[in-house]
Amino acid sequence: MLTPHTLTEYVRKVLADAQVTVTDRTGTMDHLNVRVVSDVFKGKTLLDRHRLVYQALDEPLKDGRLHALELTAETTDGS
């Protein structure tokens, strides 16, 4: 099962400065609401921001630990 800590480590492999908040939507830790705050997102479209996070979570998405993800991707100044 995927813990918020492990998930944050995965994200930080691609977004080293990321602040990650995880909310478990169904209690089984595989339908998650994930909020990522990182200044690496600056100047990037929403699509590319989400692609970066999906890239970081490629492994748990592929091995089934992660099924459904609701993503928010913002910079530190909330843009």
Next chain:
Amino acid sequence: MDDVIAQEIQRELEQHTILIYGKGTRTAPQCGFTVETMEFFDQLGYPYEVINVLEQPAKREALTKMTNWPTLPKVFINTQFYGDTDVLGPMRTKGELQPLLEQAFQTKA
């Protein structure tokens, strides 16, 4: 990517102004996010098509490669890829989505 599949996808994209590749069909969706995406466009009052790729693994893989986006549903507007409601929601809040949809349906009319 297999040409037959690529051409099939291209045809589908050109046929439908809003196209949702998802899990299940419009009448029998099999995933919460596919339902959420349908409801998103229902609220906006725009017609859309849902194409089930659960039973078409080759097309599902082709779409993933084509968009560099690993999950379903995948939303296309006027043949352009827009991710899913995680992207479309903030676009709507920022007022970017409404003009895009109006323009997309005008070019079709």
